[in-house]
Amino acid sequence: VAEGVALLYHCDLVFCGEHALFALPNIALGKTPLYGISLLAVKSAGYKLAAQKILLSEPISPSEAIAMGIINHVLEDDKVLPQTFLAATRLGNLPPKALNATKRLLKAAYLSGTKEQKELEQETFDQLVDGAEMKEAFNAFMEKRKPNFD
Template identity: 40%
Template sequence: MSKYLQVSREKGLLIIQLNRPDKKNALTGEIYTGLAALFQHADTDDTTRVVLIHGGDDFSAGNDLKDFLEQPGDFLTSPAGSFLLAVTEFNKPIIAAVDGYAVGIGTTLLLHCDLVYCSERATFMLPFINLGLVPEFAATLLLPQTAGYHLAAELLLLGEPFDAKTAVRAGLVNAVFDSDQLLDHARDIAQKLADKPVDALRQTRTLLRTAPESIHDRIIREANIFTTLLDSDDAVAAMEAILNKSGKS
């Protein structure tokens, strides 16, 4: 298990905290591998009924670009791809509590959560196009479904930051709370779900998430394009420019 993940279990809940605060919980291959393993195990663990994921002061600043560029192989078979598929194949409710930054996969992950709560200071961003990439995690399928085409196009094509109010309007977030109330509320809701009849809860979730085109198929479609674009001059230059600007290259 990654040292950047804190895990606790209580009354049917698996609570996962991303714990790399000095990097605003930017995700590395190690963290993705740990998260994938947690979701894969929880999927078959009868004592886990609901997963609650949060990040403390920041949900996640997205991928650690330096680490991401060093990950070998095809995107779909990378640690990040393994995590995407583990979440897609997970058949129990997922709740997210979002404070601070939620960038890239920190936002697209929310489309796969069943209930999402955020703080008033939460800031979201889908910057893929600015990096010369396409979105991942079936965002091009799911975001238009929740936000409507025009708002989804604004968020994905411009790639600019947006606030909690816009996240609610886009269907990414259920409700907004003060930071000091956020996690307690999310935990209370998670416990309410965990106390429901397990089979009915699981089957209802499955029915809610059934789509004309499977999320799995869209993830593979996006991943193939993502992998091709990852080696493009535009993508490499965009990410290297960010690393150079931050002095982390």
């Protein structure tokens, strides 16, 4: 789930239905963020909202996903695919060199510092990946019970 939300931070355009839910449950699963999410969430949402959603592993509503920079627009559920198709068609009709150059500029600005943050995230994740906390969190999740970290 968190990996999917991390992927959305790297997309140019994201539309979702009004009943969509997102989450960044890394900590609840005994993991730490990866893929630059700790930097991108803070850059997009501000520290307070990013900390709330990441530290508490709270569900993220569509309106919160907009505030956090995860998505661009919330649509009625049955309008997501048609709107996505329209956006893709519009992009496909733009001058490709100008489009690609502009995307490169936007991504460079947005992703500045991400490489270093991803390295720090991976190092931190690797320190916890086979630990007792992560195993207990995962087992509790699979067994639908509250984890015991004592």
